[in-house]
Amino acid sequence: MLSRLKIWVLLLSFLFLAVLPIVAEWIGEEFYISLVARMMVFAIAAMSLDLILGYGGMVSFGHAMFFGLGCYSVGILAFYELTNGWLQLFVCIFGTALIGAFVGFISLRTSGIYFIMVTFALAQMFYFLGISLEAYGGDDGLPIDTRSEFFSFFDLSEEWNMYYLILGTLTACTLFGWKCVNSRFGMVLRGSQANLVRMEAIGFSTLKYRLSAFIISGVMCGLAGFLLGNLTEFLTPEYMHWFRSGEIMIMVIVGGMGTLFGPLYGAFAYLIFEEVMAGYTEYWQFYFGPLLIILVLFAKKGLWGLLPGKENLGDD
C-alpha cells in the first residue's frame, strides 16, 4: 500500500494539473497549457514502459515504436480525411495491440541482452519504415490538419479540451496501471521478474502473462502517441527514433523504476530539465550525458524513492 504521504503527494499533483489551465489563463501564460499537456503525454508513455520494465523485468529499448505508431494512426487517417476520433482510436488500439503481439512474441523468445537488442532493432525497423513512406511525408513528417473528432460539444481544437482529454487519459491510465500491478495478473508478472523458472515450476505459463503485459504497455504507449499526434498536429518518424526510446527509459529511471507513479514525476523532471537547460546552452546534452551516468550509478531509486514508505511487497 501507499504511505499516507505518497497519497497526498499524488492527490496534490493531480489537483495541481487540474487547475493549471485556469491559473495559466489567469496570469496570461497560455503557453504553459500545451507545454504541460506535452509533459503529461510523455508521463503516460513513461508509465507504460514502467509496467513492463519495473514490474515485468522486460527492458524494452524500443518503446518509442508504439509512441510513433499511435501518432501514425491519427496522422494517416486524418490524411485521408477520416477524422472520426472513435475510428482513429480503434485503429490505434487495435494496431498497437497487433504489433505489440508480434514484437512481443519475437522478443520474448529471447532474454537479457538479446531482448534489449531485438526490441531496439525492431523499433528501428518501424522508424526506417516511417522514413521510407514518402506518401506520408517520409523524413520530413506530415502536418495533421484536423484533430480527432469525438463529440460535437467537445472540440479538440480548443486547447483546453485537448489538455483535459490528456489529463483524463493520464488519470485513467494511472488508475488502471495501479489496479493492474496489484491484481493477480500483476503479481504473476512481478513473480516472473523475480524468478522466471520458479514461476514456471509452480505452473504459470509465464509467456502468456508477459506477452499480455507487453501488449498492454504497448497499447498504453500508443495512446500517448495518439494524444501527442493530436496535440502537436504533426506526424514524424522522429517520434519512433531510438533516442526517444532512450528518453522514455530515462524518465522511468529518474522517477523511480517499478513504482508506477515515479515515472510520471520522472517525465516532468526530465522535460523541465531539458526546457531549462536548452535555454542556457545549445549543447545541453554535453552536461546531461555525464549527469545521466551519475544518476544511473548512484541514484537508482529515483525521485519517487526519495519519499519515505514502501510500496510493493518485498521492497527494501
Place this chain on the structure above:
Amino acid sequence: MTITLFLEQILNGVQFGVFLFLISAGMTLVLGIMNVVNLAHGSLYMVGAYVATTMYSLTGNLFFAFVLMVPILLVVGMIVEIVVLRTLYERDHMDQVLATFGLILFFNELVRIVWGVEGLGMNIPESLSGSIDIGVPYPSYRLLIIAVGILVSVLLYVMITKTRMGMQIRAGASNRSMIGALGINIRILYTVVFGIGAVFAGFAGLMAGPIISIESGMGEEMLIFAFVVIVIGGIGSIRGALVASIVVGVFEIVGRSILPYILLQLVPPDQAQTAGPAMASMLVYILMVVILFFKPQGLFPARTG
C-alpha cells in the same frame, strides 16, 4: 539490371560488411567477455573518423593518419573503460544501456563543440581516387577497404585464436571468475580489450571517412546494424560476427538495389514505387527476425554456461 551492376552491388555489400565487422567485432567481444552492452561503441567509430580526418588534413597522408589515430583511440577507449564501463560490470543490462546512452549524448555534443556542427569531409587520396577493372570497373579506394578489412579480420581472428592474449580473452568469455582465480589480471585485460575494440571501431571510422559524411551521430546508424549483426551472429562470437557482418552487408546493399526491380515484375509500377523503398528498409530486420525465430541464440552461440 545488368550483371555488372549486380556484381558491383555485391562488392559494395561486402565492403559495407567489412565496416560492420570492424565495429561489431569490438562490441561483441565486450559483450561476450565483460557482459556489458556498450551503446557508445558507435561513438568510438565517430571519434575515430573525426580524429583521423584531422590527422589526415594535418599530415596529408592516410598512413600517418592511421598511425596517429591508433594510440589516440586506444587511450580514449581505455579512459572510457576506466571511468565509466568499469563500474558497470556488476550492474544489470538496463543500467549499462542508460549509462552508455549518456556516453553517446556526451560524445555527440563533444564533437560538435570541438569540430563544429557542420561536420567534416575527407577526400580520397589522389593515388586511390581512380578505379580498377576487375571484370567491372570498381573504385580503387573501396577495393582497398575490402582488402584491408579482410586483412584486419584475419589479424583479429589470429589474435583471438592463436595468441596468449586471445586465449585469455576466450577464457574470460566462457568463465570470468575462473580466469581471475588462475592469476590473470582481469581488470587490465578488460581495459586492454576495450581499448583494442575502440581502435578497431576507430579504424572503421578512418576507412569510412572519405566515402561518407563525418558528422555528429554517425555512429548510431552503424550501432543499429552492429546490434543486428551481433544478434544474428551470436553474442561474443567473432566467427559469428564475421559471417553475420558480410551477410547483413550484402543483404542491405544488394537488397536495396534489386528489390525494386523484383517488385516491378510482380506488382504495378506505382505500387512498386511506394512499397520498394519501404520493404528494402525493413529487409535486414526481417532477416534478423527469421533467424531469431529458428535460432534464438544466434547462428554461432559462443557461450555455453
